Amino acid sequence: xSISARHFTPSQPHSQRTKKHPFLLLSVTAAALLVSAxxxxxxxxxxPGARTIAVAITGExxxxxxxxxxxxxxxxxxxxxxxxxxxxxxxxxxxGNVRLNKPGKDPAQQQLVGELVAQQAGPFVVxxxxxxxxxxxxxxxxxxxxxxxxxxxxxxxxxLLPATSAAQKIGLDTAADAAxxxxxxxxxxxxxxxxxxxxxxxxxxxxxxxxxxxxxxxNFKLGWGGTTSYLNCSxxxxxxxxxxNRGVAPKQDGEQMANIHMHLDHPFWNKLNxxxxxxxxxxxxxxxxxxxxxxxxxxxxxxxxxxxKLTDASGKDVPDRxxxxxxxxxxxxxxxxxxxxxxxxxxxxxxxxFSSQAMAHLNGEGLCYVQRK
Amino acid sequence: MTQQRSWxxxxxxxxxxxxxxxxxxxxxxxxxxxxxxxxYAGGIARPDSGPLVFDNALGFHITxxxxxxxxxxxxxxxxxxxxxxxxxxxxxxxSWPLAALIGTAIADETQDHLGGGRIIAQVTARAIxxxxxxxxxxxxxxxxxxxxxxxxELWLLPEDAAKQSGTLxxxxxxxxxxQAERSGMTIxxxxxxxxxxxMAGAEPLQQxxxxxxxxxxxxxxxxxxxxxxxxxxxxxxxxxxADFSDLAARPLEGNTHPVLHDDQVMxxxxxxxxxxxxxxxxAVRKR
Numbered sequence: 001x002s003i004s005a006r007h008f009t010p011s012q013p014h015s016q017r018t019k020k021h022p023f024l025l026l027s028v029t030a031a032a033l034l035v036s037a038x039x040x041x042x043x044x045x046x047x048p049g050a051r052t053i054a055v056a057i058t059g060e061x062x063x064x065x066x067x068x069x070x071x072x073x074x075x076x077x078x079x080x081x082x083x084x085x086x087x088x089x090x091x092x093x094x095x096g097n098v099r100l101n102k103p104g105k106d107p108a109q110q111q112l113v114g115e116l117v118a119q120q121a122g123p124f125v126v127x128x129x130x131x132x133x134x135x136x137x138x139x140x141x142x143x144x145x146x147x148x149x150x151x152x153x154x155x156x157x158x159x160l161l162p163a164t165s166a167a168q169k170i171g172l173d174t175a176a177d178a179a180x181x182x183x184x185x186x187x188x189x190x191x192x193x194x195x196x197x198x199x200x201x202x203x204x205x206x207x208x209x210x211x212x213x214x215x216x217x218x219n220f221k222l223g224w225g226g227t228t229s230y231l232n233c234s235x236x237x238x239x240x241x242x243x244x245n246r247g248v249a250p251k252q253d254g255e256q257m258a259n260i261h262m263h264l265d266h267p268f269w270n271k272l273n274x275x276x277x278x279x280x281x282x283x284x285x286x287x288x289x290x291x292x293x294x295x296x297x298x299x300x301x302x303x304x305x306x307x308x309k310l311t312d313a314s315g316k317d318v319p320d321r322x323x324x325x326x327x328x329x330x331x332x333x334x335x336x337x338x339x340x341x342x343x344x345x346x347x348x349x350x351x352x353x354f355s356s357q358a359m360a361h362l363n364g365e366g367l368c369y370v371q372r373k
Numbered sequence: 374m375t376q377q378r379s380w381x382x383x384x385x386x387x388x389x390x391x392x393x394x395x396x397x398x399x400x401x402x403x404x405x406x407x408x409x410x411x412x413y414a415g416g417i418a419r420p421d422s423g424p425l426v427f428d429n430a431l432g433f434h435i436t437x438x439x440x441x442x443x444x445x446x447x448x449x450x451x452x453x454x455x456x457x458x459x460x461x462x463x464x465x466x467x468s469w470p471l472a473a474l475i476g477t478a479i480a481d482e483t484q485d486h487l488g489g490g491r492i493i494a495q496v497t498a499r500a501i502x503x504x505x506x507x508x509x510x511x512x513x514x515x516x517x518x519x520x521x522x523x524x525x526e527l528w529l530l531p532e533d534a535a536k537q538s539g540t541l542x543x544x545x546x547x548x549x550x551x552q553a554e555r556s557g558m559t560i561x562x563x564x565x566x567x568x569x570x571x572m573a574g575a576e577p578l579q580q581x582x583x584x585x586x587x588x589x590x591x592x593x594x595x596x597x598x599x600x601x602x603x604x605x606x607x608x609x610x611x612x613x614x615a616d617f618s619d620l621a622a623r624p625l626e627g628n629t630h631p632v633l634h635d636d637q638v639m640x641x642x643x644x645x646x647x648x649x650x651x652x653x654x655x656a657v658r659k660r
Contacts (some may be wrong), residue, residue: 106451106491108451108452108489108490108491109451109452109490109491111453243489271576274576274580277576306614308614308637308640308641308644309614309616309637309641331574331635332635333635333636333637334637336637336640338644339644339648340580340647341584341585341586341647341648341649342648342649343610343648343649343650343651344650346430346614
């Protein structure tokens with residue numbers, strides 16, 4: 001069976017996602033073997049894996065590598081403009097209701113798909129950090145047992161779901177039990193533990209004395225809930241046109257892959273409804289209560305910070321700390337985030353949740369219709 | 374200013390091409406027919422024009438004496454609105470059968486996460502709208518094809534605007550004058566919102582100057598009718614999170630506090646005029 005590594009390597013137009021990682025390739029191979037181990041089709045004349053779609057999920061390289069800050073990042077490399085480095089300790093996500101539908105009749109309306117062909121309800125809960133690529137299951141036939149059609153590009157959709165005790169744990173260690181219990185209790189679909197670090201205050205670099213009082217290590221626990229449907233995803237494996245490349249077609253000569261890519265930069269964007277705005281952490285760090293260089297912050301701490309007037313835990317404005325020498329221009333005055341037309345996203349916790357709810361893609365950069373429920 | 378003109382021009386061309394191509398099918402190949410209509414615009418419906426008084430979320434008691442905005446062109450799209458919340462059962466029932474089966478669509482993604490959809494009607498004119506006047510005035514004439522629009526896209530362009538009612542000072546797209554009161558302090562203010570390249574930063578200017586996915590449940594296909602449309606604009610949400618105390622820290626200029634480019638009030642205003650919901654309300658005009 002042949003599996004292209006690019007399935008598991010983000011292929012964002014932004015070249016920062018194209019970096020390959022030896023561990024990732026190793027994981028890809030392992031995942032491929034795992035997935036292929038269960039291959040079997042109803043078509044005895046077909047080669048192994050034919051007419052089968054194997055579904056996996058990945059947090060990409062960044063799940064393990066995080067976002068280390070570099071003052072001079074390589075072209076397209078993702079860094080936070082305010083100088084923070086992020087590493088992920090845990091990222092649990094619940095995925096389910098993976099669906100294949102016949103294509104919709106109106107390409108202008110991505111959310112409209114045709115008749116349901118196959119569905120795997122799951123749900124599955126995985127840790128994106130502890131397993132770079134997690135195979136979930138395989139579609140081996142349509143509902144009712146008929147073989148999948150290699151001439152049809154099926155619309156591919158899935159949901160991120162609130163955690164319940166019914167979720168099937170894949171690759172989770174026992175240390176994740178407490179986190180999963182909290183997810184279930186709060187109805188979160190994603191649970192994230194981040195450690196953020198920043199170099200000590202430097203008057204020249206940081207530009208504002210307010211940052212003297214900011215922590216340099218922040219333990220940030222975040223999560224968000226609700227069901228988010230990702231409908232009729234584009235598929236970069238079928239070409240670059242985001243309309244005509246939608247869907248996944250089974251192959252006659254082997255297994256087809258459909259990999260859900262979670263883009264871990266979304267929670268830290270400062271603008272909605274656009275791809276790759278600057279990433280920041282100061283507005284989150286500023287909300288950490290207490291004193292000292294190491295503090296903790298949760299989503300609750302962010303709920304009284306207006307995105308149009310971001311403030312610290314004591315109510316003072318958060319200045320714009322742009323420490324990148326190139327690529328970002330510091331904004332005068334208080335920092336604010338841009339809801340970019342979205343009404344009702346007025347506080348920082350809502351902003352992060354809304355932005356994060358668009359973080360899943362297909363096969364790298366395949367954009368899906370995002371339906372929040 | 375090439376960039377500022379190219380995007381709406383592209384949309385207009387696409388829209389015209391679409392309309393032309395669809396109109397070719399009026400012999401029955403597509404089943405669509407052309408429709409023409411007029412778009413009227415004004416402020417929210419209330420008994421009288423004049424100052425608008427309201428409180429914002431930060432506790433300021435605001436009196437608006439001027440609130441004008443440059444609007445146009447306007448395009449209607451089959452794409453669904455951008456919204457946060459799950460639609461109610463009633464909303465889903467109204468849009469049976471499609472939405473009831475698949476749920477009402479929220480934000481989708483393409484290059485800018487808002488998707489393309491399909492433009493089915495347009496008004497290419499521009500005008501300055503006095504949002505403090507409930508009287509509807511003609512914004513422009515439009516044409517479309519007999520489909521159902523779910524949303525509209527408004528452009529907020531300063532140049533060449535307002536052949537009917539003049540331009541705003543300083544190439545602004547919105548002009549506000551009024552006063553804000555809180556804790557016994559009264560802060561007079563004036564604001565001219567530019568939506569210019571400086572404000573756009575690294576983002577495309579056309580993105581800053583368009584308001585997309587505004588709910589507009591308009592049926593351009595009602596048999597035998599060419600309904601005129603109305604657009605009512607509510608300026609109150611523009612200032613919902615404005616903190617005028619920042620202005621009071623500066624001395625008066627004349628008898629007012631001009632809102633400057635980097636002021637929090639200006640950023641709030643910029644975000645406010647671009648809100649897809651709660652500001653712009655489309656409907657079939659009642660005669």
